[in-house]
Amino acid sequence: MNNERIDSFRIEKDYLGEMRVPKDAYYGVQTARAIENFPISGQSSQPVFTTSIVQIKKAAAMVHVEIGCLDSRIGNMIILACDRILNGEFQDQFVVDVYQAGAGTSHHMNVNEVIANIAIEMLGGVKGDYSVVHPNDHVNYGQSTNDVYPTAMRMAALQSSKKLIKNLYALTETFNQKAKSFDSVVKSGRTHLQDAVPIRVGQEFSGYAASLLKAARGIERASESLKDLGIGGSAVGTGINTHPAYAGKVVEKIRKMTNLDLKESKNRFESMQSNAPFVEFSGALRTVSVELIRIANDLRLMNSGPNTGLGEINLPAAQPGSSIMPGKVNPVIPE
Structure with missing residues (x-):
């Protein structure tokens, strides 16, 4: 039983030390720490917000491949990983609680890690082997939570x-x-x-x-x-x-991707x-x-009414209005 439990995890390491991560998870060590640190509401970020971050990641990878800052083999896998997320895959991997620390680093790294591990697998690697694709050095190349998060917030608000x-x-x-x-x-x-x-x-x-x-x-x-x-x-x-x-190039990519006048x-x-x-x-x-x-x-x-109220208009009946008074109808839609 213990062996079975051990086999269901992989060990990842950051500069704080080692951490167990579920073997099948596409997120990594920083997300695992956030899950442990912030068991607050049980609610993760809205999908439109996660989508906005993924769109930024895709646009950034596209630009960095074009200008020669990112190896095309790695960059193209990051782009494909983003496309898979944008097409609806891996939605259950964005697990950091909406109430988290500071600038949103935990959720941002959740996205970076998921993209990295999808790309790693597509390149034939094993989840957690960040020598293949690194969530910081590759997915987050040239970016910071401090510019990604406010940008994603704007995009999500506009889309919503x-x-x-x-x-x-x-x-x-x-x-x-x-x-x-x-x-x-x-x-x-x-x-x-x-x-x-x-x-x-x-x-x-x-x-x-x-x-x-x-x-x-x-x-x-x-x-x-x-x-x-x-x-x-x-x-x-x-x-x-x-x-x-x-x-300038990344804003242009995001503008075309979202059809927003950014x-x-x-x-x-x-x-x-x-x-x-x-x-x-x-x-x-x-x-x-x-x-x-x-x-x-x-x-x-x-x-209000129908007998002792104003009764000046009749709102459509949408459902019965009482568990004790037969025939009563309430204005449930305005309510």
């Missing part, structure tokens, strides 16, 4: 917001259509929940549409500052250990240090949330 913006525009159009449909329906306006002067239901709904349009455009405006990438700044922004042509930062020190673009983007998302909550609460109130 695409669907939200599209849906906000669709919802805006729906409210505009309802505004036209309800334009002849007159009801009591209210202030302080008390009857006020008349208003058309279409006018109310046009207000919802205008609010959501502004909110969607707010996200688009806030996205602009996320498009400046500090990749190429390496450890502190100076670009130490990078080729002079690397920064740009090389004019000041990589700012792009690597400042969280202001994320604060601005977060503020825009918060505005969307506030508007959606307000509109949802209005719809719930106007739908």
Whole structure:
């Protein structure tokens, strides 16, 4: 039994010493340390974020092969390894808890190690033999967590917001259509929940549409500052250990790969240090949330009833609303 347990692990070493790593794992020693150090939430990073890091790794390898900084045999295997991950393989190998130390080194090294071990196997080697492909010296060549992580954060935020913006525009159009449909329906306006002067239901709904349009455009405006990438700044922004042509070329590769309007930062020190673009983007998302909550609460109130509430609109019934009151229907979608 003990032999069987020993056989299920391999021994890897870093400058802190030796560590047991599951034999079948594509991650390595630094990831194993992170698993041991951060058993916090049980949640790993969002797939879109991991994908962004892998896209950076692929772009970096492509550039370094092109400019002669990375052996083409190794570089091409790194590119193929990235492609396999981007096509959906090895997703269970990204295991570092989302709550981890500092700048994100643990998750970054998780990605580096997985790519390295996939490439090692494709070259006929054995997982953990980093003399074939090294996670730091080859996969992470010319890079640092300090420029990779902020760049990946920007890419992931931009990719994730695409669907939200599209849906906000669709919802805006729906409210505009309802505004036209309800334009002849007159009801009591209210202030302080008390009857006020008349208003058309279409006018109310046009207000919802205008609010959501502004909110969607707010996200688009806030996205602009996320498009400046500090990749190429390496450890502190100076670009130490990078080729002079690397920064511009890697941004171009990432732009083509993602179809995002990304740009090389004019000041990589700012792009690597400042969280202001994320604060601005977060503020825009918060505005969307506030508007959606307000509109949802209005719809719930106007739908209240059916006998003793306002009953001004009828929201579609989505599911039964009570375990004790037959026939009761709740406004579950706005809720």
